[in-house]
Amino acid sequence: MSASPDRRTVLRGAALAGIACVGAAACAAGGQGSGARPSSDAPVELGPATEVPVGGAKLYPAHRLLVSQPAKGEFKCFSSVCTHMGAILNKIENGQAVCPLHGSHFEVATGKVAQGPAGSPLESVPVTVKGGKLIAG
Numbered sequence: 161m162s163a164s165p166d167r168r169t170v171l172r173g174a175a176l177a178g179i180a181c182v183g184a185a186a187c188a189a190g191g192q193g194s195g196a197r198p199s200s201d202a203p204v205e206l207g208p209a210t211e212v213p214v215g216g217a218k219l220y221p222a223h224r225l226l227v228s229q230p231a232k233g234e235f236k237c238f239s240s241v242c243t244h245m246g247a248i249l250n251k252i253e254n255g256q257a258v259c260p261l262h263g264s265h266f267e268v269a270t271g272k273v274a275q276g277p278a279g280s281p282l283e284s285v286p287v288t289v290k291g292g293k294l295i296a297g
Contacts (some may be wrong), residue, residue: 169200205293205294205295207220209293210292214231216255217229217252220240221259225237225239225240226268226271236270237286237296239283242266242278243283244276244278245261249266255268263275266282271283
């Protein structure tokens with residue numbers, strides 16, 4: 161007769177496996193932001209400046225950047241890497257960029273923290289408009 165694990169042992173193992181997966185996912189999200197720099201210091205073309213609404217902002221996830229246009233023709237660019245744990249900001253709500261990991265909010269016009277747990281503002285990145293296109297870096 162072979163000894164098989166009891167129900168409690170199996171459930172305990174399943175719970176630990178689930179916790180390990182959640183922990184690995186959190187670490188992977190944090191690893192995306194090794195530092196608050198965009199993926200490259202070289203200038204990068206983001207697309208037409210007209211895609212960023214006046215008084216609003218747009219996320220560029222592939223470049224880990226956030227561009228806002230607080231006033232017509234005035235563009236601000238920030239790293240979209242959360243300064244708390246390094247996750248990538250994933251949405252904009254009511255003039256604030258939101259971190260999916262712990263819920264930090266940042267003002268899109270200034271990069272300042274609007275709601276923690278993040279304690280530092282987003283890193284500013286130079287941005288210009290050339291030929292109607294946004295160039296960051």
